[in-house]
Amino acid sequence: MLNFSCVDGPGNRMVIFFQGCNYNCKNCHNPQTIGICNHCAGCVEHCPTQALQTIHTENEKTKVAWNQALCTECDKCIEVCPQQASPKTMTMTVYELIEKIHENRLFINGITVSGGEASLNLPFIISLFRLIKTTASLKHLTCMIDSNGSLSVTGWKHLTPYLDGAMIDLKAWHDETHKWLTNRSNHRVFETMNFLHAQNKLHEIRLLHIPNKTDFMEQIEKVAYYLRPFSSSVKIKLNAFRHHGVVGDALNWDECDKEEINQLANELSERGVENLLTPAIY
Ligand code: SF4
Numbered sequence: 615m616l617n618f619s620c621v622d623g624p625g626n627r628m629v630i631f632f633q634g635c636n637y638n639c640k641n642c643h644n645p646q647t648i649g650i651c652n653h654c655a656g657c658v659e660h661c662p663t664q665a666l667q668t669i670h671t672e673n674e675k676t677k678v679a680w681n682q683a684l685c686t687e688c689d690k691c692i693e694v695c696p697q698q699a700s701p702k703t704m705t706m707t708v709y710e711l712i713e714k715i716h717e718n719r720l721f722i723n724g725i726t727v728s729g730g731e732a733s734l735n736l737p738f739i740i741s742l743f744r745l746i747k748t749t750a751s752l753k754h755l756t757c758m759i760d761s762n763g764s765l766s767v768t769g770w771k772h773l774t775p776y777l778d779g780a781m782i783d784l785k786a787w788h789d790e791t792h793k794w795l796t797n798r799s800n801h802r803v804f805e806t807m808n809f810l811h812a813q814n815k816l817h818e819i820r821l822l823h824i825p826n827k828t829d830f831m832e833q834i835e836k837v838a839y840y841l842r843p844f845s846s847s848v849k850i851k852l853n854a855f856r857h858h859g860v861v862g863d864a865l866n867w868d869e870c871d872k873e874e875i876n877q878l879a880n881e882l883s884e885r886g887v888e889n890l891l892t893p894a895i896y
């Protein structure tokens with residue numbers, strides 16, 4: 615959870631990160647958010663500050679408990695986890711989360727749910743957003759989601775009555791490229807963007823440019839033709855692939871520099887795509 619962020623939607627926002635993702639992106643810069651901890655306790659002995667402990671629950675199950683006060687964020691536990699998970703998570707009810715949001719309500723413009731993939735927790739998010747919208751002291755807050763777009767249109771229909779906007783990742787143009795990169799098809803992502811745009815709930819489309827890996831430059835005519843109608847009202851954010859946080863083969867891939875992002879932005883702009891955003895820092 616981040617109490618304040620200026621990069622996860624409009625204004626100053628509280629961000630809630632959900633553990634677990636249905637993609638397995640080769641380029642993930644937060645790979646420890648993909649898996650769910652199974653409490654194997656493999657990381658406990660690697661913690662240098664005893665911030666991790668094995669505890670026994672009432673029903674005789676073993677759990678790994680994280681003591682945030684003792685944690686120095688050295689990430690040794692994440693390095694040794696075989697599940698691409700993290701023991702540094704907490705379980706909260708909607709009402710406990712509402713209390714935290716209430717504490718910050720005077721300093722923020724809204725909340726953003728992120729991940730992992732936040733939409734995997736759809737009933738929780740619907741309850742959370744509904745409660746925010748129906749609580750007098752919180753209803754000034756906007757409710758946004760940062761998503762890989764894999765939720766079905768049926769799922770979005772349940773969420774949109776309480777949703778102010780979504781930031782959706784389009785990770786590659788061709789389905790084959792998308793499958794190679796993420797392990798999943800991008801058909802749902804296009805359905806998501808089309809549906810949310812029609813509902814006036816699409817805040818931002820994010821394209822990640824990985825030189826020689828993603829295919830936005832090769833398919834520039836089709837990409838621009840698709841994005842152009844969105845771009846009068848939706849921000850088109852171009853993100854540059856960097857090595858920070860990445861593990862495995864992707865560390866050998868070329869990083870994307872300012873020149874390459876500007877080239878992509880120019881190619882899109884020349885074809886009538888508006889509202890383009892490029893990174894402030896690389
Ligand atoms: S974070 Fe990973 S290593 Fe640690 S208990 Fe959970 S699954 Fe096991």
Ligand code: SF4
Pocket residue numbers: 660661662663664665666680684685686687688689690691692702
């Ligand atoms: S990040 Fe925190 S919990 Fe994990 S090993 Fe380091 S001190 Fe322990």
